[in-house]
Amino acid sequence: MADSWLRNAIAEAVGTLSVVFVTVATLGIAGQATPTVLAYGFVVMGMVAALGHVSGGHFNPAITLAMLLAKKIDALGAGIYWAAQLAGAALGAVLVAVVAGDDAVAVATPAVNEELINVGGAIALEAIATMFLVLVVFGTVLDERSPLSIYPFAIGGAVVAGSASLLALTGGALNPARGFGPAVVSGEWDDIATWLAGPLVGAVLAWALYHFVIAERQRNRRRKRYPDPVPPPGPSLLP
Secondary structure, eight states: OHHHHHHHHHHHHHHHHHHHHHHHHIIIIIOOHHHHHHHHHHHHHHHHHHHHHHHOOOOSHHHHHHHHHTTSSOHHHHHHHHHHHHHHHHHHHHHHHHHHOHHHHHHTSOOOOTTTOOHHHHHHHHHHHHHHHHHHHIIIIIOTTSOGGGHHHHHHHHHHHHHHHHTTTTOOOOSHHHHHHHHHHHOOOTTHIIIIIHHHHHHHHHHHHIIIIIHHHHHHHHHHHSOOOOOOOOOOOOO
């Protein structure tokens, strides 16, 4: 049991490190939107494909929260995953600082563009984009009707779409670890509410929508198609 948790924690740390390193390095060095969002999506896609069979391939505390609510992981496991993800994120940002300098990490720390949007709007946008991402995870990973072979591509595509739509407004984190790692190095904590609260709220919204609406409708359809058999009559209790 301990060995499996250690293996899962290492997989989550390595996956999150890769996501943060690639994304922060691309934005901090290239400084262009298109390469950044593509790098973000492709590294998520690759790491989910490579390590998803080990730990589930969360690499995102918001996804772990959603899986906790869906009872696919227990509280202890979620805590281990969160610790591994944050440690991996911090190490990924440190590696970028070693390679490209602290300024590159500071540039890549998610920040609200206050000329275009306020903090409340930024949190809402991060929540909505993360909700879409988590719905993709639920629909491709948890839904038995979906072929598992597509889920890395679907999740990577959702990351590209969400990040592209928000990069100029909020930094397009969609992942608390994506903000935490560079913030540790740069010391830029002003917009922590955006990249922390937004994705976590989005995860809760996605779980509620999937559990109470989408999955419930699927259960109702199955009940109509395959009704429970009527139990055979038992012995009479009357004399």
